Amino acid sequence: MRMFRTFLAFLAVGMASVALAGSPMIFHTELQPVVAGHSADIAFNISSFDGDVYEARLFYRSRGASDYRSTPMRQEGLSLTTKIDTKKLTPGHIEYYLAMQAYDGRVFYYPAVDPQNNPLSFEVIAGAEEPVNQALAEIIVLSPEPESVVPQDEMLIAVSVPDENLDIDPARTRLLIDGVNVSQLVNNEGILYMLTPKKMAVGHHNLEFKIFNSSGNLLGKKEWSFRVSSSGNSGAAFTSRTNFYLDNRFQNISKQQDNFLRAGLNFDGAYKDLDIGLRLQYNNNPGYSSQNATRYSALMAYNFTPRTRVYVKGGDFSGNYDPLTFWNRRVLGVSTGLKSAWFDLDVSLGTTANAVEGSATQDSSGAEVVSRYGTYKETFIAIRPVFNFGRYVSWGLNLVNGKEDPGSIKYGANPRESLVMGSTLNINLDNNRVRIKSSVQASIRNTNARGKVEFDTLAKQFDIPSGVKPYVDLLESTGFLTLSQGLAPIPSLALQAEAYFSYFDQLLKVAYKSIDANYTTAGNPYLLRGVRGLYVSDNIRLLDNQIFMNLYFNAYTDNLSQEGAETDNKDFGASISYFPLTNLPGVTLTFGNQSRINNADPNNEALYREDNSTQRYGLSSSYKFNTASVKNTVTVSFNNFTRDDRAIATNQSSFNVFSLGLRNQFDAPFATRLGFSQTNSTFGSGATASTTEIARYDGGVEYLYKNSSGNMSLKPFANVMLQQIKGSQSYNRLNYSAGAYLRTEKFGALSLRWDYMDYSDLAGVDWKDTIVNVRYDVTF
Template identity: 25%
Template sequence: MLKISPEQHWRGIVCTVFALFLLATVASSQISDRVGRITTSNIEYGQSISIKVELLQASTLEKIEIAYRQFGMREFSRAEMSITANIATVNLPPEASLPPFLEYYLILYYSGKELPETFPVENPEQAPLRITIQPTLQEKSRIIILSPDPGESINIEDLLISVSLSQFEFSTTNQSVKVFIDDIDISNGILRYGDLIIVRPQNIDVTLPEGPHQSRVYIFDSTGIGIDSVTWSFSIKKPVSELPLAPITVSPIRYYGSIQLETRQENISASTTPYNRATISANGSYKDYQLRSYLYLTNEEKNYRQPQNRFLIVAEAPWLKFGYGDHYPTMPDLIMNGKRLRGFFANLTQEKFSLDIASGTVTRKINGLISTPFPDSLLSSEQSGDPGATFQLYDTTSGNRQWIKLKPGTYERDLFVIHPIFGKRLGTHWGFTYLKSKDDINSIQYGIRPRENAVFGTDVLLSFDRQNFEIMGQAAFSAVNNDITKGSFTDDDIDSIYYDSDEGDRRNIKNLRDFFSNIITVNENLIPLNAKNVPTLSYEGGIGLNYFNNTFRFTYLRHGESYESFGHTYLRPDVEGYSITDRLRLLKNQIFLSTGYERLHDNTSGAKPFTMNTNTANISISYLPIINFPNITLSYLYSSNKNSAEITDSVFSINDRTNRVLLHVGKEVTYYARHNLYFTFGTSLRNDHTPRDMDTRSTTVGLGSTSTFEFPLQTTFNITVNSNRIARSINEKTTITYTTIYASGQYQLINKTMTLTGSLSPTFGNIERYLVSLGAQYKFWEYLTARTEIYLYFNQKFFNNMNPTNDIVWTFSIRAEI
């Protein structure tokens, strides 16, 4: 085991105190009494993006959405997040991870509130949150790693850093070579035998502790310019005498299971809410066959809310995957994306044919509420007192009509979707999609306007030259009925509506009704009832090229004004335009240049009095050197919104310009510990050229470090300053400025069986708050762990609440694994 000297303990304490002293002089990050903490992993280009949000006051939260956009895009896409306990999670598709960053904000819907809240609270579209996307070095290094193997665990006495330069077309005899372990330069110990480079760290008095390490090799030409580099990780084993003896079992059968019990108490705004939860998972495999199951139970499950309990069971073979429970089917994104479905799903994958199918419910029934019946004579006064309410005739049998005030319930909505694919799933293919979704009229007694939806779509991908040249496209046509209460037209309805048509025309209309009513209810609430301008047709098409260190994409899209799919409720309708992006790799993948342009407009059917035109242009340059120098990304974005109304029209005119500049600098250094340092700066200025003059400005400056010490201590420090100028109305403009410090630490002791955590986060300015958290985790055995945490929020002032209350959150959980 790792021996920790008193000097190392003292060194760690001094470093921690010094860092806290620095942080006490400056400060800030986004502040909210709804969102506690957001975590993401380091993302590279082409990877899916996982985001986890820790929520406060989750008991009244009905739904949370994430609005996100790729670098250079004007419009935000949306997806619904999955809520489990006080944690909301979402996995964004790989297409969203385009360098240099992804922007996003959260939209929170609370019961009893008409309008949703956002995080960040102020000006989220102009000052969203960002996730840095690391470019992928698509050219493989020509340096061949010989020893140690990437990921290898090796004894310290056997460690030998060795690489081969035989893949270079020119002689490397006169080239300069640098070798590092972590940030220690061991180049003075290099031995060269032709194309072979060898360094034995023990020969130059370099001491490496047990645990993970990173080796880097750089090659420079005679002028000092970097030619190539390679980085890989390995780890140093514990001494043999300390290795535990364990039997080696080789079996094709593997299994894993866990159960976690948690209790949580939230005292928020002087109101205490208890949470009790259980999470059970069990996984097993036999060779290439897997079985996975998951069950989550909570006391938040109520019959007046959408499901809070979750369950899922999945069986998987190399060519087939199927399951039942709560899941998020992914189909062509015009039709199905980001929607939770409780039911059955299956994915079949063959060489020349694949099939995706899902069936279940997307909303469960919630009964409506009614008031005490009142007579006809009081109807006018009741309507005047609550003009936004729904009133329904309740009883006419007594001779005196009785009315009720109705809070409509939610119908159970069923959904079925099927997607056959002819060709290779990830290569050239042609697919078709059919989606059918309908509200169950009989599921509740008190509801209004049950709806029905049918969508037909097709998608195609033509892939050539090892996917370096691709042509892709998809199209979908939807039909929506906004009220199926009375069912389809009867013959008498058609005769009455089309009374001035001859008998033959009415017969043809009845035949069409008979045919289409097998697909969707046909009445006056059906969209489209006419095909002029094809308002329910949407399509997208594009081309992708990946040549000469360029990644080029062109996309054209049109979403009809009335297009709607119940499987993708966040798709923006009524938009048409194109986008162009290009990413260029230069100087042996050390410089990445990204550019883009997007032009969109609405009013696709010409029915609106004004047409909105949006233009977005962007450029970003990233420098990721192979030498020991900081990574730097600098971005500039310009966007404009302008409609066809006269600029002097103070009511309908829209004419604004937005300029944004973003800078990110990151560096890993070693000084008593390994520190990942970063500095960020962002500013956004929106100029409103209409008579309303609703200008906004946002500036953020951040500085932070994550540090890993030689002894079991990890620390994180963040300093952020936020300043936002918001125009609430023509005559009211507000500036909100605040600074936050965030400092946290994690320390392991008692042979790493106990982990202590703590954080301190004061906020100053227009927002004043102090956050203190303490936590402890103890591992009784390898399979049994207990953890407790307490969060104390000392709220002094929020910009929308000058007298907030202090809040306390306490959790305790115990986890067992097999």
């Protein structure tokens, strides 16, 4: 299913779903256009899933960018939610998709088919009087207070970034003490950043804290001074922070009732030169194949100096070496390492899946036939030394190995193995204006590790010279790989290089990636493989940041795994946005053209032939005005998508989308929202052409109450949405939601949300679904 098939299905039901065998059914409502500077609220709801969610991430990018950014999604029962801060995004279309990893290691996507090339999208509209990339994020200094005097034994550095929607890249966060970079020692938990330096000299000191987004742009900074005095007592202060949450979701979906309960406890503490951390999460749903849904982990670190420490962590953890090697993969085991100014080392050992037996039945002859494949126990090893040369260059080596144990279960598919070895090089020059990131990796995989074969058998199969045998024997002797019939000793390669240049009010990015289709790593379940090409984008600011231009050109080949159907892509486009500093409307114009072509044999049904081009045009505007004490924002947008398919005429398609929105902010503080959109689509040509019309009406109201001291807030809200679909199936969909968020400084936060969805007009369906979510969260 290619882009416009996915888009048509998405529009046709308004809230699309995926329901594959053994896969979750995922519901998602498309986003209305968002004014730049406001947050984009994205939510997915899951039902009919026989597993547990270990982690869900939202991948998003500005259209034309080479790589997706990602942000973890918050899980409340089976609701996955997140917010995207649009302050740092270029106005135009934002593409996104969901990636979700289950506890058994399976990964699911939404959209389900090729989501990187067929993503969902929403539009960011330029807003008046809100030029982006100017206002810095708020950073609150908690300790030590500016110009204060702090005893040595009470020294704690703590800052808070209250905006939870910022796209903060933790790897770029910087904390400098008297000009010395101690960022690697900072503990980050949610909006809190904390460090307990152990050996600060008596006297005057200066602190500087900076946060950056994933593109390297500065989001916020804070600089202040204080003085350290000699200790007032002989004992060192113990500091700690504890967070507890309880989350319950009741749902009645498709006349099936379920209740899900989660609870968690997070603890961070510091005593003298020792830091400790504990994590525990309970889930009442054991889920698919008894993979452990309860997470637990512990961390202990010892600080020799402000820039040098050793650590050990056990239980559930994930790594962040490099996207091509070890990145956000759940491991249950132990990790230990060293962080310093000149040398870093990490060694991680554990398992990524528990062994769970499959099942079998007997056929008429009495032979066993596997009816459900089980899950093998998979052992995991990752090693990474990094050599740092000041703040400018870091060079790293890595080894990642994953092995499924053939003897761990009786009924399973072929057990697999993989080994990745390679190097990374990062360069930072001219005060972060020039940044180069590169990674080169080689992977050897084994698609069937059951049994053993002689080297001569593999040499004949792959035409390998006899001189390679010592190296194959060496790999087998390490225990990383098994010399079996599924071993492919010829390595698959992966290369990714990115260069950023930030000069003259513009950010130029040039990237090249080449990832073989057979490249395999046990450390990144989300990796896109089988792609090779060049990606160039340039963000330009003009006229005192009133005009923003985004230009992009991508030329790449995907489907590398399908011989004869490798597809060449050309994707280019531009957007220009006007952010007036006066009381005028903000305007954004967008244009894009994407072409896909391959030489697939039209008589081969196993290959998908492509020869098409898609053009996109868009015009959007927003205007802010006041009526008495009411602040109003009106938005309007129109987009046209036209696909010319020369390979399959029935895939010809055209979409026109018009939307109108109004938001009112009263002094109360009370806010209302009204929206309307009309979509007209045509798919196919001639007698097979079909048309669909979708009208959407939505509205919402919210109220924010804060007491006089500011330590308590209450936010009730209510929303309604009606969709009227006319096409091959005509029906209405009605959705109500209401709830409240209560936050207190002393007793924590309590949230309640109720959703009701009615599909009663859909032929053959009598669905009236209800979801109720309650969550309590407290930190002390």
